[in-house]
Amino acid sequence: MIWETVIGLEIHAQLSTKSKLFSGGSTKFGAESNTHVDLVDMGLPGVLPVANKEAFYKAIKFGLATGAQINQISSFDRKNYFYPDLPKGYQITQMTKPIVEKGSIKVSTENGEKIINITRAHLEEDAGKSIHDLFEGETGVDLNRAGTPLLEIVSEPEISTAKEAVAYFKAIRQLVTFLDICDGNMAQGSMRCDVNVSIKKIDDKELGTRAELKNINSFKFIEKAINFEIERQIAVIESGESVVQETRLYDSDKNETRSMRSKEEANDYRYFPCPDLLPVVISDKELNEIKDNLPELPEEKQNRYISEIGLESSEAKIISSSKAMADMFEEASKKTDDAKMIAKWLVGDISALLNKENIEIDESKLSPENFGKLIKRISDNTISGKIAKSVLEEVWENGNDVDEIIKAKGLIQIQDESLLEQIAIQVLDSNPDQVAAYRSGKDKLLGFFVGQVMKETQGKANPKSVNVILKKILS
Numbered sequence: 001m002i003w004e005t006v007i008g009l010e011i012h013a014q015l016s017t018k019s020k021l022f023s024g025g026s027t028k029f030g031a032e033s034n035t036h037v038d039l040v041d042m043g044l045p046g047v048l049p050v051a052n053k054e055a056f057y058k059a060i061k062f063g064l065a066t067g068a069q070i071n072q073i074s075s076f077d078r079k080n081y082f083y084p085d086l087p088k089g090y091q092i093t094q095m096t097k098p099i100v101e102k103g104s105i106k107v108s109t110e111n112g113e114k115i116i117n118i119t120r121a122h123l124e125e126d127a128g129k130s131i132h133d134l135f136e137g138e139t140g141v142d143l144n145r146a147g148t149p150l151l152e153i154v155s156e157p158e159i160s161t162a163k164e165a166v167a168y169f170k171a172i173r174q175l176v177t178f179l180d181i182c183d184g185n186m187a188q189g190s191m192r193c194d195v196n197v198s199i200k201k202i203d204d205k206e207l208g209t210r211a212e213l214k215n216i217n218s219f220k221f222i223e224k225a226i227n228f229e230i231e232r233q234i235a236v237i238e239s240g241e242s243v244v245q246e247t248r249l250y251d252s253d254k255n256e257t258r259s260m261r262s263k264e265e266a267n268d269y270r271y272f273p274c275p276d277l278l279p280v281v282i283s284d285k286e287l288n289e290i291k292d293n294l295p296e297l298p299e300e301k302q303n304r305y306i307s308e309i310g311l312e313s314s315e316a317k318i319i320s321s322s323k324a325m326a327d328m329f330e331e332a333s334k335k336t337d338d339a340k341m342i343a344k345w346l347v348g349d350i351s352a353l354l355n356k357e358n359i360e361i362d363e364s365k366l367s368p369e370n371f372g373k374l375i376k377r378i379s380d381n382t383i384s385g386k387i388a389k390s391v392l393e394e395v396w397e398n399g400n401d402v403d404e405i406i407k408a409k410g411l412i413q414i415q416d417e418s419l420l421e422q423i424a425i426q427v428l429d430s431n432p433d434q435v436a437a438y439r440s441g442k443d444k445l446l447g448f449f450v451g452q453v454m455k456e457t458q459g460k461a462n463p464k465s466v467n468v469i470l471k472k473i474l475s
Ligand code: ADP
Pocket: 006, 007, 008, 009, 010, 154, 155, 156, 157, 158, 196, 197, 198, 207, 208, 209, 210, 212
């Protein structure tokens, strides 16, 4: 039996507003528990929510960038449930009239590009956090996060593999960070996702019963959880039983999903229009203003890097793959005349360092100013490319100023031709066999001689000049 997998994602992106969705409480991450809590966030009776315009503008940016319909009149509903981290007893969300509907995004998958449709993206408030590991035998509640604005981005059930789900999530993350509406920080929970998975026989028109995997916050776990779940569902069906619609928890330690609760239906939540908030109306003027101020998106950047700056398409793709990378490229390029060299270093040595440490470039100690300076010192012949690598290593370690490192370590390139000539002669004199071989036609040995001179000068010679000098002596 050939089974087909069907996946739909609900991604929660925390919008990077200063204050909360319905109060003036701060959204800053990492503060002491219960210090960023307004009366509204506490759910005290008698206080009224006021909608945050900035959250709407950010949601609209997302809608515009995904070619979606923007509902210029949208409204809020109450989703009722009890949980200690939700003091009001209901979450304010957009059920019937979300701000954004019917968008789509292009995703690069193993099998080429695929368009995934986005059903809707609506605004809602986050809940607080239950803290289970702070007090022995008791649970604490931290309301700092309560009321933080979330954009819930719901995909159509059109994703076909675990890898494709990850690619979709990455595309959404790339987009929201370029739009500057969410910081994309998965470790801090700024992006989280629920994954809906079902399987069906290839020819079946109807979708199978889905399980919803809750709150998975890393690419690796999304992929693993889905693959586990597909196997589980196949085993259930092939043993003659049927998949039940339920919410499951992914346990990354055991790499398995476990049943948490049977799936609640919309009517369990007793949704009704929130009587405290009027429908929100976005004027044509506001909408146009947001449209006119949309930032350059990854694909546009990529094309501009190729056509205007002359980067290779592979380089342009890597550099425009993340906001942090593109920012670094553009800022550092301002400090030199050689954007192409900046690009080469970014996709070469710097990407290697980033991969090794598994960090993003804005988490490194390299500033755009210092990076620009490093490239400038290569192009103005102060240091060789080889020395530059060692300077980069030091900057990477401690963030020190490039010029200061060059000065302190005496790394300035040897410009004195006669000195280089002297060293070249020495090298040739001490390698008579290789010189004889070179003269009898083994041209490749020139590289060996250049290497020896570079070694003698501790990399401070310009390899191009050394080449010329050696050829002259050997001819
Ligand atoms: P909720 O989970 O809140 O009840 P929805 O019914 O809107 O909300 O579905 C949420 C997500 O589940 C969507 O991303 C949708 O694409 C996905 N989904 C719906 N049906 C299936 C299915 N049979 N298999 C896989 N995913 C599905």
